[in-house]
Amino acid sequence: MCDETNMTEAGTERDRGENTSKSVCVYDCRPDSSAAPGRTLDFTNMDYNGFLQALRQEFSLSTNETFVISTTDRKEIDEELYKGLVDGKTLQLLKSVDQELPMAIQERIEYLPHYHTLVQCGMYEYYASEGQKALPYAFAELVDNALSATGKNTGIRRIEIRLLFDESQGGPAVAVLDNGCGMTSKQLNNWAVYRLSKFIRENDMFHSEKPGYVRPSPVPRSLNSDISYFGVGGKQAVFYIGQSVRMISKPAGSPDVHEFVMSKDDFERKELKKENIYSGFIRNRKPGDCSHVNVSNEQFLQSIVIEEDGKESFTAVVITGIHPEHVTYLKQYFPLWTRELAHTYHYYIHGADGKDTREMRKTGNFSNIDIQISLFERSTRIPRVVNLRDVNNDMQTLYVSSSASTFEFKATGARDSLVEGLIRYHPFLYDQETYPVDPYAASAGPSEEEDDDCIVLNPEGRGKRPIFECFWNGRLIPYTSVSEFEWCKRPKKAGALPFECYNRISGVLFANDRFQVSTNKLTFMDLELQLRDKDTIFTRVNNGQEQRVKIEREFTSWLKECHERFDKQVMFQGFQGVTTREDV
Amino acid sequence: MCDETNMTEAGTERDRGENTSKSVCVYDCRPDSSAAPGRTLDFTNMDYNGFLQALRQEFSLSTNETFVISTTDRKEIDEELYKGLVDGKTLQLLKSVDQELPMAIQERIEYLPHYHTLVQCGMYEYYASEGQKALPYAFAELVDNALSATGKNTGIRRIEIRLLFDESQGGPAVAVLDNGCGMTSKQLNNWAVYRLSKFIRENDMFHSEKPGYVRPSPVPRSLNSDISYFGVGGKQAVFYIGQSVRMISKPAGSPDVHEFVMSKDDFERKELKKENIYSGFIRNRKPGDCSHVNVSNEQFLQSIVIEEDGKESFTAVVITGIHPEHVTYLKQYFPLWTRELAHTYHYYIHGADGKDTREMRKTGNFSNIDIQISLFERSTRIPRVVNLRDVNNDMQTLYVSSSASTFEFKATGARDSLVEGLIRYHPFLYDQETYPVDPYAASAGPSEEEDDDCIVLNPEGRGKRPIFECFWNGRLIPYTSVSEFEWCKRPKKAGALPFECYNRISGVLFANDRFQVSTNKLTFMDLELQLRDKDTIFTRVNNGQEQRVKIEREFTSWLKECHERFDKQVMFQGFQGVTTREDV
Numbered sequence A, B: 001m002c003d004e005t006n007m008t009e010a011g012t013e014r015d016r017g018e019n020t021s022k023s024v025c026v027y028d029c030r031p032d033s034s035a036a037p038g039r040t041l042d043f044t045n046m047d048y049n050g051f052l053q054a055l056r057q058e059f060s061l062s063t064n065e066t067f068v069i070s071t072t073d074r075k076e077i078d079e080e081l082y083k084g085l086v087d088g089k090t091l092q093l094l095k096s097v098d099q100e101l102p103m104a105i106q107e108r109i110e111y112l113p114h115y116h117t118l119v120q121c122g123m124y125e126y127y128a129s130e131g132q133k134a135l136p137y138a139f140a141e142l143v144d145n146a147l148s149a150t151g152k153n154t155g156i157r158r159i160e161i162r163l164l165f166d167e168s169q170g171g172p173a174v175a176v177l178d179n180g181c182g183m184t185s186k187q188l189n190n191w192a193v194y195r196l197s198k199f200i201r202e203n204d205m206f207h208s209e210k211p212g213y214v215r216p217s218p219v220p221r222s223l224n225s226d227i228s229y230f231g232v233g234g235k236q237a238v239f240y241i242g243q244s245v246r247m248i249s250k251p252a253g254s255p256d257v258h259e260f261v262m263s264k265d266d267f268e269r270k271e272l273k274k275e276n277i278y279s280g281f282i283r284n285r286k287p288g289d290c291s292h293v294n295v296s297n298e299q300f301l302q303s304i305v306i307e308e309d310g311k312e313s314f315t316a317v318v319i320t321g322i323h324p325e326h327v328t329y330l331k332q333y334f335p336l337w338t339r340e341l342a343h344t345y346h347y348y349i350h351g352a353d354g355k356d357t358r359e360m361r362k363t364g365n366f367s368n369i370d371i372q373i374s375l376f377e378r379s380t381r382i383p384r385v386v387n388l389r390d391v392n393n394d395m396q397t398l399y400v401s402s403s404a405s406t407f408e409f410k411a412t413g414a415r416d417s418l419v420e421g422l423i424r425y426h427p428f429l430y431d432q433e434t435y436p437v438d439p440y441a442a443s444a445g446p447s448e449e450e451d452d453d454c455i456v457l458n459p460e461g462r463g464k465r466p467i468f469e470c471f472w473n474g475r476l477i478p479y480t481s482v483s484e485f486e487w488c489k490r491p492k493k494a495g496a497l498p499f500e501c502y503n504r505i506s507g508v509l510f511a512n513d514r515f516q517v518s519t520n521k522l523t524f525m526d527l528e529l530q531l532r533d534k535d536t537i538f539t540r541v542n543n544g545q546e547q548r549v550k551i552e553r554e555f556t557s558w559l560k561e562c563h564e565r566f567d568k569q570v571m572f573q574g575f576q577g578v579t580t581r582e583d584v
């Protein structure tokens, strides 16, 4: 009987070496044979005739009996095909090559996911309608991981993105560094396992413990730093950005640094050599030991390793093989994509109330998260550095900073699902709407009629744009927005309020982890669906107090108050008659 | 030195059996030791003391020397941890548990993708803004595969989707059947390999041949049936729809049927038993042999197997463990989602010119593709059956059937990229626009002002909707649309033509395989980007002839002609005065 446990995951692809033993599993499928397990036939070092001989013997075939030995795809193993026969194949012994099978036979197969599972996982997932905008969201996956890792830091949480584009230093490379908890070698191993999410992971090498995920307790706006979900983000991001990643990590409390490289080249090499695709080596070493770094063409790496000394714990994700078009984009649109990141993590960086540029000093609203991005182009040039906290023109900053009043609410549903929401009022002041316009948006400017040459900035406030941007566990999910709810929708019939007031509101929804997002974290799966559920209850929140009142009435009266208190229209009083200027 | 080739892909997770041999790889990391490879230490059947003994011996440790043997995560292997020590681990011999490593050591790790790679691959990929609409696109992946497989059929290409919801027959199950080329056992094995696309596949068991993908030659509208690209579609679709799939296939020219089951339960069982995750069995049997079918609870399967007799070749994809909400949706929205499929494959089903309901007989435009969907609910009830050819209200049918004239063009770019395009004119007739409205669209009806209670059907034609729906290799990519091109855009200044004419056009773009789509085939990656490239050339096509003329002028004059010939407005002539009816 064929020894099935003898086969390995990598399967028959592997053992093509000459002196390893080779066997096939042969089923007797001649018309009158009865169901029996396949038999192992060792053909190590045999020539074709020897193989036939062994076959005859195993199945007691008389010399004058005609038979055919074939693959399960009915290819007769003739002398030519025999040369290519590999270990572990299932074969069938037949009377004739096209006879019916008298009974069903089992053929063992191996179907390891192809390494493109890892290498290409990001390629087609971070698509955006027009390609380029995807890059900030790939970086966001790495920032997510750094935020998770630094979640328990007591001091500052430092996250750094370094664009190491200086070719004299071995660039281009991209490094994302954090001073978080780091990874043990087992955790680093787990990092490499595609789709091994924290919910199903065993962190201990001895598997004695059950997966130990503990859901974080609720915090305002779900800023819980718990933004890892699928076990794919880091890999997708890394292989979207480049072709190779070096993970370097030191877990707190350990004297060792663990280092692991995963690269497209490596996978290709292993495939070519028929080696195990998903086997590799972690390098365990002392901090600062860069004996393995190629000094001549990886100077940037040397710098990173040297910096390790004295750090209690950290993780560095070093990406190389950066796709050239990304290098171009990252340089050219530096302000654009850093601003997008500032927007994505606005409430992590600035705290639950966001950034109000009108306030001179920070008020209570403190965050210890420091996300810095630096671009190194030439060693002689000062790097371009931006701390995301200093970005002043991301949309959330613009919304917060032009808001005259805020209406807070809460939507609670089944299974602890919670959305905290707020609506801000951007009044009309003197001669214009103050509803902020996205300075970079293609559709900035009038969305309606473009016939006149005279373009008024933002003449209609929000216009037809959706009211709500949506955050999940505190971070922006960029491609999902919610237009409105029934209770904050412009009514059909004119009421006490001018219609324009409904165009002066912007909003934010903070969903907790009971809502699902897609694996690329670009869209929610079921936010609107859940919110429209009849069991979802909306309540107003006023000074932190929930109020079980009719939200529509509350909202309308808030909006009315905003209109009356904040909208200021220039009025011409004391009309004196018309004078026509002749001089213009 | 540790024998690295001895390790298997599944790694150390597997061999927990008692009588297999166990060894660890130990590095001497004591402060003064010099860099040396790790040594293999066999600890089969040893107790803790025996292990320590063997260790002392291997490294010539004197009895009074103190040492620590630890994991690479610095956990000391004490008597307790020793019990859980598994084969293949890397350990380090230290002087003290927190001493520095004198040199770097290599730790072999395994990082097979978790089986969620397969089981969850569809879950988060077929998201649509509101969840439900994704199901037709999961089916589309299976139809894509069936179209590819039947591409070389000489007779009819029959594709069947059966919803087997009759519980007395063992349902719910979903089966997708085609009479295509089928799969050999090797091809069936390849089917199971995630991300193994046709471009990198070796179809022959002996690997002697190079991957042999041949790009199909150009055909009108790229209806080339070559819609497989990433090696993920089938798996994503199947695990989005249910939890288990049975692939049954008979390749042309072979007497055998090959059958393979992949299921979530199976993966879970293998993980629990520490078996190889990506190993399985193909069942090879004669057609109609259902000895393996559980007659009491899989009657639907028995019927499918019995049908096999006499078929030259076929493939059946049988999905079970259907998510209950899908069953509900598929029943409840039967017309909606079948219509969506009719739309997706409109040009495959009806030929390059599409379906014109105004024509009584089919004209030249023949297609041998037959896609039928049947819903079985109760054995006593007649199944609900729709042939996609008979669907009359999918958007493309509506567009084709209300078109008065067509403007054809072509966009060619670098690397053979080709988009065939057409614009249709939907005239104003008497008292209304004939531009079709999506009968199911949420936003059907006036998009502008909703204040009046009186709703006029489609008062503004296309309105602000994009002009172009986009097809890739002939099938719809549903989430990508192209608004307009410079040359067919409504001009800023009024010209000879009324502005409304620009709202009377709809369009289709047929992109070839030089354009990229996302893995879920829901969006194009770079269609607009490539089309906006300065090297892309637009030419008008008139009666199959390309015309190198200025396309904008051509288009405008076509539009003008359409307006003059087809728009018919009711005019009141010979005004006689006003009469007020008193009787209403």
Ligand SMILES: Nc1ncnc2c1ncn2[C@@H]1O[C@H](COP(=O)(O)OP(=O)(O)OP(=O)(O)O)[C@@H](O)[C@H]1O
Binding pocket: A141, A144, A145, A146, A149, A178, A180, A181, A182, A183, A187, A190, A191, A196, A197, A198, A227, A228, A229, A230, A231, A232, A233, A234, A235, A236, A315, A519
């Ligand atoms: N900077 C880091 N510091 C510490 N651990 C990290 C870091 N980055 C990744 N990890 C570990 O590696 C695991 C895998 O990361 P990856 O981003 O690939 O998936 P994930 O975060 O688990 O899920 P998601 O798909 O939502 O990103 C993480 O769960 C975490 O345990």
Ligand SMILES: Nc1ncnc2c1ncn2[C@@H]1O[C@H](COP(=O)(O)OP(=O)(O)OP(=O)(O)O)[C@@H](O)[C@H]1O
Binding pocket: B141, B144, B145, B146, B149, B178, B180, B181, B182, B183, B187, B190, B191, B196, B197, B198, B227, B228, B229, B230, B231, B232, B233, B234, B235, B236, B315, B519
């Ligand atoms: N109905 C079928 N008939 C014959 N072969 C099939 C059928 N369905 C799938 N296959 C084979 O299995 C392979 C894998 O199918 P799958 O849909 O998972 O990926 P793909 O079609 O290669 O790529 P994509 O991700 O674009 O769908 C196909 O390439 C094809 O060779």
Ligand SMILES: [Mg+2]
Binding pocket: A141, A144, A145, A227, A228, A229, A232, A233, A234
């Ligand atoms: Mg992550």
Ligand SMILES: [Mg+2]
Binding pocket: B141, B144, B145, B227, B228, B229, B232, B233, B234
């Ligand atoms: Mg496919």
